[in-house]
Amino acid sequence: MDSPWSRILNAIGAVLLIFAFARFLSFVTSLWRNRSIIKKYEKMGKPMLPHSALLGHLLEAKTASEELPPGAHSVYILDRLCRKLGRAPAYYFDSSPMSIPMLIVTDPYIANQVTNHAVVSAEKPESLSSWFAPISGNRGVNLFTQNGPEWKRDHDLFLPFFNNSNLDSTMPVVVDQMLVFRDLLRKGAATGELLRMGPLTLSLMNDITGNVIFNEELGNQTAGTHPLSEKMLRQLALKFGVQNVKDNLGQLNPFRVFSMWNNSRVLDRQIRAQIAKRLSAFRGARSRGEQLAYNSVLDQALESYYSEPGRKLSDPLDTKFLETLCAQLRLFFFAGYDSTSSTMTSSCYLIWRHPEVLAKLRAEHDQVFGKNVAACPDLICENPSILNSLPYTLAVIKETMRLFPPANGIRTGSKDLVLKGRDGTEYPTEGISVQMNHITLHRNPDYWPRPLEFLPERFLAGPGDELYPAKGAWRPFEYGVRNCTGQAFVLKELKAFLAIVCREFDFQECYDEVFAGQNVDLTNVDHEKAYLIESGSAHPRDGFPCRVSVSASPMSA
DSSP: OOOHHHHHHHHHHHHHHHHHHHHHHHHHHHHHHHHHHHHHHHHTTOSOSOOBTTTBTHHHHHHHHHTSOTTBOHHHHHHHHHHHTTSOSEEEEOOTTSSOOEEEEOOHHHHHHHHHSTTGGGOOOTHHHHHHHHHHOGGGOSTTTOOHHHHHHHHHHHGGGGSHHHHHHHHHHHHHHHHHHHHHHHHHHHHTOOEEHHHHHHHHHHHHHIIIIISOOOOTTTSOOOHHHHHHHHHHHHHHHHHOHHHHOGGGOHHHHHHHHHHHHHHHHHHHHHHHHHHHHHHHHHHHTOOOSSOOHHHHHHHHHHTSTTOOTTSOOOHHHHHHHHHHHHHHHHHHHHHHHHHHHHHHHHHTTOHHHHHHHHHHHHHHHOSOGGGHHHHHHHOGGGGGGOHHHHHHHHHHHHHSOSOOEEEEOOTTOEEEOTTSOEEEOTTSEEEEOHHHHTTOTTTSSSTTSOOGGGGTOOTTSTTOOOTTOOOTTOOSTTSOTTHHHHHHHHHHHHHHHTTTEEEEEOHHHHTTTOOOOOGGGTTOTTOEEEESEEEEGGGOEEEEEEOOOTTOO
């Protein structure tokens, strides 16, 4: 006769077996559906590389990846496939079971149709939720993945933070953290040690993001990793480790998956502590009739929540709202520091490789801020709108993001959206997602004269000029109702960063020193030493190793 424990174990085993079978059946059904969709488009003669009923386009992707240098970002794989199709303006790509089939768009003429469509421009693919789940928690439901009324409700909750007056009021805390970063560069210049800009700018943006989102000093640049940052960074490391199927058996590794779940739980506890802290400060300020110096993202969410009709200041936060708020703050934390750090690093790599660009930048900064370099941070804090007087600096930022885009754009296809190329080719989008591959779009020679050259003048040229960008050809923040809500703030941060750094320091890239003796073929990444790698957002390889020296700029105190 079986013991009670045996019966319990047998029951658990049966449940696990049923669960595993259900997952397998779901996997097979999804795979069959995806293959059927692509096969249908293949029979219609739509552009794609040879398709396998068993492996889709995974073998083609594998071949393309083997033609790239180590660690190159997947955007280069998509770019290689595009080139093998004769620079197709769009093509179908089946990477299931890794993702649902996609139409990869590489031409702005077609991309504009996606983001102008009444339905598709506002819809994100359901598959994004599973990708974001480790980052934001809450089953991956966040502003980036939500659709319809749910997205609009949460979008409107945070939107007031991004009004220009509130963004300007945050600039003093942004500048304070940049001065800490400046001091670290000064120390590096004094010692002559090898620095990696990637980790330094990530710590900088981590501290800025802590202030901007939670109104909290994290101190990562000076005091070591704050517990909140430590848990968020660990979560990202676990997430991208799980995605690396070869090294970690991906989501089949139960220990890694458990670690990610447990760390996510602790991270939520850290964020809820921040919410409780800010809620207490918010109620205290309200009861005293005081106005906060600036509204952090969390402060603004509380302001919006307690401004709803019928809600009293003493009311506790609704459980569902608290869960949603945690997820959105986690998303903001990730989005707020990662891609901006990438652009900071890329700009340092590009600007100091082009002395003529650096000279023009410094001349503009001298003209706007005066030649006393030490006065620049105070001028920005006292009058943040002074950053609007930097057209060449903005052009440099845009050109940096053109050549080194931190991310791509993606939308959900629709039965009633059939895209059309300039040659009349039609691209149905039913049953698939539509991805705008930014690195190919931004280097498309049909729209960008001298596409591989670093020419900020493109963004100062007028209509009729050869360099004048075509409509929708520059897409780092995407277009339409789902464009990046924080783009104005990102550009303010980047302009302040360059204004504080450019005149005081010089950067010397050290890739040849770090990779001495390694023969890396850069042909298929446009010969860029700092080609993009997978690390959350796309980041320059190896964090851009460099040495920093103090420039000959006058009065840099």
